[in-house]
Amino acid sequence: MALPVAEWQGRTARLWAALEPALRERLAAASLQDAVRLGCDVLRSKEEEEAALEQLCHRAPTGKKPEAASWYREQGNREFKRGRYQAALRLYSRAASHELPGSPEVSVCFANRSAALLHLGHFEVCLEDIARAESHGYPDRLLPKVLLRKAECLLCLGRLQDAQDFLRVLESKIALDGAMTTHLTRLKKLSQLKVKLGEKERCPEPAQGEHGGTQGEPEIWEENSSISGASSSLSLSFDAERGRHLVASQDIMAGQSLVKEEAFVSVLCPGESLALQDGDTAWDTRATNADLYCHRCLRQLLASVPCQGCSYAQYCSQDCADRAWQQYHRTECPLGALLLTLGVFCHVALRTVLLAGYAEVSRLVEGSHCGDKNLQNPEGSCRPLSEADAGAGSRGVPGCDSSGRYQSSYQALFHLLPHTEQHSPEHKFLCTLSVVALCKQLQAAGLEAAVLSQESPQQCSKPKTCEKTSEELSPELKTVAEAMLRHMLQLQCNAQAITVMQEMGPGDGAVVDKKPVRLATAFFPVLSLLNHSCCPNTSVSFSGTSVTVRAAQPISSGQEVLHCYGPHWCRMRVAERQQLLRQYFFKCRCPACLQELQSGVKSVVSIRNSFCCPKCRAQMQGEEDTLCCSIEACATSASRDHLSGRLQDLQQEIKKALELLRVGKADQAIKKLLKCRMDAETFLSPEHLMMGEMEDHLAQVYATVGKWQEAARHLRKSIEIVEMHHGPSSVETGHELFKLAQILFNGFAVSEALSTIQRAEGILSVHFGPQSAQMQELQEMKACLSELPRNILQRT
Ligand SMILES: [Zn+2]
Ligand SMILES: [Zn+2]
Ligand SMILES: [Zn+2]
Ligand SMILES: [Zn+2]
DSSP: OOSOOHHHHHHHHHHHHHSOHHHHHHHHHOOHHHHHHHHHHHHHTOHHHHHHHHHHHTTSOOSOOHHHHHHHHHHHHHHHHTTOHHHHHHHHHHHHHHSOTTOHHHHHHHHHHHHHHHHHTOHHHHHHHHHHHHHTTOOGGGHHHHHHHHHHHHHHTTOHHHHHHHHHHHHHHHHHHOOHHHHHHHHHHHHHHHHHHHHHHHSOOOOSOSSSSOOOOOOOOOBOSSBTTBBTTEEEEEETTTEEEEEESSOBOTTOEEEEEEOSEEEEOOOOOBOOSSSOOSSOOOBOHHHHBOTTTOOBOSSOEEOSSOSSOEESSHHHHHHHIIIIIHHHGGGHHHHHHHOHHHHHHHHHHHHHOHHHHHHHHHHHHHTGGGTTSTTOOSSOOTTOOTTSTTTTSTTOOTTSOBOSSHHHHHTSOOOTTTSOHHHHHHHHHHHHHHHHHHHHTTOHHHHHSOOOHHHHSSOOOOSOSSSOOOHHHHHHHHHHHHHHHHHHHHOEEEEEEEEOTTSOSSSOOEEEEEEEEEEOTTGGGSEEOSSOSEEEEEETTEEEEEESSOBOTTOBOEEOOSOOTTTSOHHHHHHHHGGGTOOOOOHHHHHHHSTTOOOHHHHHTOBBOTTTOOBEEOSSSEEEESSTTTOOEEEHHHHHHHHHHHHHHHHHHHHHHHTTOHHHHHHHHHHHHHHHHTTBOTTOHHHHHHHHHHHHHHHHTTOHHHHHHHHHHHHHHHHHHHOTTSHHHHHHHHHHHHHHHHTTOHHHHHHHHHHHHHHHHHHHOTTSHHHHHHHHHHHHHHTSOHHHHHHO
16 A cells, blocks of 8 residues: 555566666665666666556546446435435545536535435535535526525524525525425425424524533643744754654653644555445445545545545545645646555655645755765755754754754655665665656656646646657656655655544444544654654654644653654564564664563563463463463463464454444344354463453444443453553553443443543543543533433432
8 A cells, every 4th residue: 555556566576677687786776866867767668567557557547437426326325215324425425526527417416415414413514515516506496405405404503594584585486486296395394394493483492512612721832942843841862873863851741742743744545445335336335535534634524525637536625625736636636546556655755745846856856966975874965064063952963954943844854864775676666666657647647847836726727748658757857756766765764654543333333433544644754753662652643634742651851752653562572573663774672672582571462462271271381383281280282373273263253243243233243252252261361352352342232232231341351451451541441441431421320430431531631632532522421421410320
């Protein structure tokens, strides 16, 4: 997903192997500038490679297909009739993305979608969709239906005067229409609405929002004067061993915000798709990240605004669509399929140069040529460190401006290490060819002017296509290609995944199960200053395209502030972690790694996630293929492969159980899960994470059928295991407690609910801050519980 599709990787690997050894050597040692030049030469003589790439692009079509639109709309209607409005909503959005802008068909999509929105209770958004339908030329004969919906929406929103005025207009309109029979049902609806209106006017509902508002106190935040987006309690340091890094310049409390940064650039990952409905069909109805999140700001989509040019990009609002078009999408839109084929890193590289602007890109690329010989050296910048006062603050630290200030800017991003010499030559070759192929396409599609200048979109909207694709890249595009190659190489170490907690399953349950999902890949120049630790002292969370880093524990003055790049000591053994960290070109020496690397100290993961003896249930031991019971007298042994096989079978069975739950067969799901657990008890240690997962699933199933006490019982067991693995103040434990609070809340277990809410708040506020969505939900639950009549409170 990050890298190009496997077929293109395979082709470039074969091409690499077939190159003359001398050329391979030159490429391996080439600077970024020479790599681009040589890459152009290679591709010029291999037209079949480009043809193959074009062929691969057919698998990821991003154009608009009106025939797909009508199919999706029909599917939407089908779901709508079944009362599955959420699924219908997404299918109508998909249909709209395939219709041509301004066509009557697209207005029908919006009108249909507004009906689903009304059923889902999203009245404001429903009104927006009705307005969209009207402005796109909705057929007159269908208009009364939509206008009645509008009246209903206004009514539901409590805008009584508006509703009344509107109904009056509508009434006369329908009366004028004459053909009474066709509108009989509508007139009936109209009179129903009038009755409702009358009722509402007589007894106005109490104003909402009295309680449940955030009383979370604003966080203390003082920005650092020399690092944008960083707290004033940090300072930037630089040394040979650690490179640039951030250090606490005063004592820091747990939960304190340390970095708040907006991504310089981010690109939505196409991602795994979620099943929307079952059954295989000609078009794919599964929802992807592109259906669920705004292409630009990553906000969750409800009623998306489709791109005017492609079926891929969807936005949360017209404003986001316009801004994306202006900033980068007018260049990216015609290349949609190619960008999906070449992967997210390539896409991020392109968007980075588009956002930076050609003037800035060429300034920094040319500057870098002066010091190209030692690019691996962060000081390979052209700017001489004239002041020669490296000791004085951050002045002279790479990426800082002349006043010594480090900003989340293109300059800072440009100076992130590309590790040109450390990547494998094959990888560099793949990146080079991908970038060159993309730039050649830009040129062939007549998009060069849009890349190089800040022309207005009108001037660029009709690109002149040039005839020959084999043409030599212009010098300017070579500069762009060089910058993109650098960014692609930088991404291997500096790509930051933006993750969100995504709701799993149908999303209509009282207890929401959420899992972290990778949403986008981004560059955060300030966040990139943090070094890795497998046992970090910070916690990272995202909101849209911005990141917040908080202290996960107290950090004393002088300590380095560390962040985990992925391999956490609670989740992986040291060998796996070190393997994963190799992509960052360093060996982790954090306390967890040092301790585990010393012989004899086993990782927590190995100890807790061990197999147990089938006879006496003691822990099984041994590093070899055969494991033995740790109780000598028992003397039972078993093959590791056999036990691993059983574990895999178990995982399969659990999957099946969850599938049963998904299709609404809760009773069968419970039976299957209970059987899985019994089976697991015969060969997994009681602390095994899988045991916790099963308890969590059981809790989920019981919650969906309203058996709150059972659900709570299972979730408490899950929490015990999660705590053991991740620690009592970990974010994982926080999420589990959040779920338990929901279950207890629904089951009216008031006092335990209140104490669980309090614990969850304590943990989640450290990781996500007092203003986060989860914290607000907890507050609302608490407010609701405290308003319950006293006699209920005393009963529990
Ligand atoms: Zn948006
Ligand atoms: Zn587009
Ligand atoms: Zn480590
Ligand atoms: Zn035994």
